[in-house]
Amino acid sequence: MYYTQVSFPMGKILLIKSNKGLSIAKYLKAPNEAGKLLSFLKNSSFTLKENDKLFKPEKELFYEYFNGKQTDFTCVPIDFISGTPFQKKVWLETRKIPYGKTEAYKSIGEKLGQKGFQSIGQALSRNPLIIIVPCHRVLKSDGTLGGFSAGLKLKDYLLRLEQGNVPI
DNA sequence: TACATAAGAATAG
DNA sequence: CTATTCTTATGTA
Structure with missing residues (x-):
């Protein structure tokens, strides 16, 4: 599992992906929320590493989106790690x-x-x-x-x- | 228009 | 089983 963060005018988003696709995109209201979530996932037997390069395509989509451009996220591979x-x-x-x-x-x-x-x-x-x-x-x-x-x-x-x- | 309330499906604890 | 939720429809004034 790899993670990175994206900044935008309203705050930051924490991105986490597995080897299959994007698993979590969470809005961070508080700066310390990222650390809390990351340590929680580490305790759930996930191995987490920071890797900004791996998120290049996703990051570019986010930057386009927050730039006001019509952006299509449906081509991004996703991988749910939770949910019924x-x-x-x-x-x-x-x-x-x-x-x-x-x-x-x-x-x-x-x-x-x-x-x-x-x-x-x-x-x-x-x-x-x-x-x-x-x-x-x-x-x-x-x-x-x-x-x-x-x-x-x-x-x-x-x-x-x-x-x-x-x-x- | 505004507010209170019942109904309703799925989930977490 | 009970409480909770990013709801909806209806009733009353």
Whole structure:
């Protein structure tokens, strides 16, 4: 397992990948959060090494994205190291939402043939791949933001970024 | 329009 | 089994 960090105007993102693909993309609210997460993973019998070169393609995509360009993350190989089958289904479906578009929690459920909309939000709250899986494009059915585990500030920022109204 | 509340599916502990 | 969650629909004023 390898890791690196990407900086952007709202903070930093910790990236972790296995030999198969990207496993975690976590927004760091506090500077010490990276260390906490890394030591937690080391205790879970993962061997972690820092390796910036390995993330070159991903980093370039992030830089493009935060530059306001329409970026497609669907070609990035991913490798879930956690999550139930249901959660993975939700994440994969969410990943198909195109740049700049939004969906309701309920309509995600309908696409999956799932009756529960509450569990969609619950699954998305455990999304390990922020931005790669664009959970910020999922809104409540009335178009308001709803919740966001990484902070509504960030959700608002990402949505406005895709709308072309970069807030600073 | 705004606020309270019931229903609802899946998961973590 | 109970509590929790990035919800939705309905009722009341």
